[in-house]
Amino acid sequence: MNWRKIEEEFFLVMMRLASLLILAAFLAIMGTVIYYGLPALSWEMIFSAPKGGFYLGKEGGVANAIVGTFYLACGATIVSLIIGLPVTLVLNVFLKRGSKLAEFIRFSFDVLWGVPSIVYGAFGFTLMLYMGMRASLLWGIITVALVVLPAMCRAIDEVMRMIPGELQDASLSVGANKCETAFKVFARQALPGIVTATLISFGRAAGDAAAVLFTTGFTDAVPTSLAEPAATLPLAIFFQLGTPFPEVQQRAYASALILTALILLVSIAARLTGSRLSKYVIK
Secondary structure (H helix, E strand, O other): OOHHHHHHHHHHHHHHHHHHHHHHHHHHHHHHHHHHHHHHOOHHHHHOOOOOOHHHOOOOOOHHHHHHHHHHHHHHHHHHHHHHHHHHHHHHHHOOOOOHHHHHHHHHHHHHHHOOHHHHHHHHHHHHHHOOOOOOHHHHHHHHHHHHHHHHHHHHHHHHHOOOHHHHHHHHHOOOOHHHHHHHHHHHHOHHHHHHHHHHHHHHHHHOOOOOOOOOOOOOOOOOOOOOOOOOHHHHHHHHHOOOOHHHHHHHHHHHHHHHHHHHHHHHHHHHHHHHHHHHOOO
């Protein structure tokens, strides 16, 4: 009896079953959201803000939450990229590969990646109260940026670790300093991964509810400054599902459908952009 052949077939079957399970879960989630949300979806739902009695089943929409989600996700992603890109360049260019400090920083990012987002929300809320400020779009951006920063850094770092060390040696040998090597060689080589990590982080920021529950607040108006509270789609879904009115609960599924479509479009854009930018990478 060929045990190696049996082992190979066993794990092949297990991988196929796992793939089918993931596909079934995805289809079940999408089917539920579409089935319950599509009948309540309308142009008014997308382009109008809540009006009086919206949470009692009357007219209005979630335009305020859509705009607030876009503001929050864009702001948090930009802040994370501004902080995360230099950190990953330091890890891969200025520190020696395999150094204890670099491995400790990577381990710290792994730990922070696993921290539940509600913990970040509690931390942001405590810091906000300590500074004597109230819930606003600014504090939501800061809190969500802390949530997505570890994942963004680790994603970009893994891409940069795949860049051959010979490229750095070649850059330094022709007279470039480490700063020029970091931004003109490593950042260019890792550009597809940087764009993909940025777009994925945008999707994570848009779908997070726990981190913004205490720091962003909620309002029926579209925020016009960073100091104002902002509504987000995850919180809109949470509040709508908490009402006893079936019409409002169905709108919650419509809001979930909008959020799912937004994240799905971002994910597709990440894949397509990464593929297009790969032609600029030295193989």
